[in-house]
Amino acid sequence: MNIVLRLAWRNLWRQPRRTWLTTGAMVFSNVLLVFMISIQFGMYGLMIDNTLQIFTGHMQVQAKGFKDDQKMRQTVPDVIPLASRLREEFQTETIAARGMAFGLASSEKRSFGIGIYGVEPQFEPRVSSIPGLISDGRYLLDDDAAEIVIGSVLARNLRTSKGNELTLLGSGKDGSFAAAVVTIIGIFESGVPDIDRNIAHIPLRLFQDVFYMDGSGHQVVVMTSSLGDAERLHPDISAALPVDEDLVVHDWDALQPGLKQAIQADMSSAFFMYGILVILVAFSVLNTQLMSVLERTHEFGIVMSLGLKPGRLGRLVMLETAMMGAMGMILGAVLGAIFTYWFTVNGLSIPGMEEMAAMFNLPARIYPQVTVLSTITGPSVVFLFTLLAAVYPALRLHRLHPVEAMRVN
């Protein structure tokens, strides 16, 4: 090993207790950072997946302008053949057509305004988790049967149940009066009150008939295996759309801006806390290295008199810090990953957080997501700040004069 490296390494162990205490602080903060960041990634992944699976999908093909101003007449023409063609072209079943309208749902006793979605019964289960959340009855089977599936809260509000009829009233695409009588064949329970209160599914062909859609719809929903896949597929889907229609593809973050904002806000507050933790560790390193430099003033005087420049001495101090930081980084990242992995397998439940978790569409038990990024991000930042903390002690060496330094005992 190079003598300078040996010197730096041995210098670290002159005061082993101090070195271990400082390294221990780094390891502790790194384990904490790996754990917290992994929990965050896990939560964000769950939030995104759960939200997108329920309803939105990873992407949607829509008429231009429909996202911001959902008018009935802003349609995707021939929506069923388009969805079919995309499924064929991209060799996937996870693409489905939808139509949507706002209307009044009336039972014998009550009426409520709801969102009525026309769906392809065969393909909707591939893009949405609602068909799998039926708690009573079954999901839609026929393409044009006069059947409806509603949420549990809506059923309770309408004081109705499976097997009863509902009357739907609304406006058609052409502005005319639209009405239908449908039978409740299933009730779903997603756990998200807003969805369970406001959404109903009917077969898309029935929807097109009732609302005079003339073969059109409002969305082609695309579900992919991951967010990364969605990003890669986006340009291909855009390219596959008919050129003469004014259609656009929207990503999940455009469709669910609130979700992205919630994640960003959560990240900002979390990173502020992480920043405080990292700064505390940096000050601990600064203290250690400053003491280490001060108590070696005499020795630095010697090596300067032998011909070592202050810059090289500074680099020696930086090297010592880098070694200590690397120990903290590696130990922290490895221990953090092992510790967090246990929770990745077994899950983490925080008592009393169930309600809050439900608000964000999260399960009561959280599974941290240990990835390379979640494992190295925190420790790398700590390492960087550790090095920054050593800059001041290293710079102090430039002010040192050999004779004066050698006089210090």
Place this chain on the structure above:
Amino acid sequence: MTAVRCVDLCKTYRQGDQDIKALDHVSVEIEEGGFVCLSAPSGGGKTTLLNAIGGLDIPDSGEVWVAEQRIDQMSKGELADLRLANIGFVFQAYNLIPVLTAQENVEFVMQVQGVPATQRREQSLAILEEVGLQGLEDRRPAEMSGGQQQRVAVARAIVSRPALVLADEPTANLDSKTADELMALFTELNRHHNTTFILATHDQRVMRYAKRLIRMLDGRIVDDIEQDAA
């Protein structure tokens, strides 16, 4: 050729309310291959002169020339380069790096000079043998006696064959036998490699080896005599 030239050097230290003249208009010229002893009682200015010649301390006024270069106006970095390439130091208090072994202490300067590892190893082992420390290469300073540490310090100073060796009380912690061996080594280096030695000492044994004896008192040169070395 002149190895060291000091012209009208002055250096004053402030100690409490008093100004102490460590160097008071000192001028001296030392030829290459010289073997000079600076002798003075404590506080006489010999260490200050040695430090000024080694570029460790900057005089208040006057000029210092080493290897035909004026060094009193050099930057810290230039002085460090000069010391690294031309000057070997032996300090009274050994001043070894405590976490390095004897051999590593000797190799350290060569490493900074950029000497390849194999050559460093060969030279350091050879010089440690020369100063009688064969078998103690892996010991750290704390595991050696004062005399052994001083010999490591000497080995470190001369291992890269500097043109000038400055030694401050090099035999202060040595028994007379070791001191004689050390002085014999200095004399041999002086004769065979033409290394210039400037030694600050008040040890009569050391003075016997010098070709030139400069006596100082209160920061001034009071006597400068050539003599037959032992």
